[in-house]
Amino acid sequence: MAKFEWRGETYELIEQDKLTWVEMDLFEEKTGITTGELAEDPKMQGRARVTGAFCWLSVKRQNPTVTWDEFRGSSMAEIVFGEEKGEEPLPALAPSDPDDPLDGTGTGGSGSEISAGST
DSSP, X not given: OOEEEETTEEEEOOOGGGOOHHHHHHHHHHHSOOHXXXXXXXXXXXOHHHXXXXXXXXXXXXXXXXXXXXXXXXXXXXXXXXXXXXXXXXXXXXXXXXXXXXXXXXXXXXXXXXXXXXX
16 A cells, blocks of 8 residues: 655555545545546546545544645645655656646635544
8 A cells, every 4th residue: 555654644545445435525525526436537536636635534544633724735845655755656647637627726625624423
């Protein structure tokens, strides 16, 4: 399993088929993409928001208080992926699509959080 480091802690990157129902709901809320759509269109897997959501959910498993806005507000320099730590490299990100409403706007997500214990 791929690992990454964020703010001095090491996390295992969640795989799509390992998401809980609550995590799938959070993923869809924050990305605007269903997990089914993600499985059908491999181009979506390289989108910044998708990668960020998987990383955030991975962090959230170990530290449930980390919010989406807090994680998205961190810089790429704060995240060290496996390749840089001598581990298995993650797949390269695809170039962004300028017509994609999820790319580059910074307006996604409602800022509201659902905790893993909520119903």
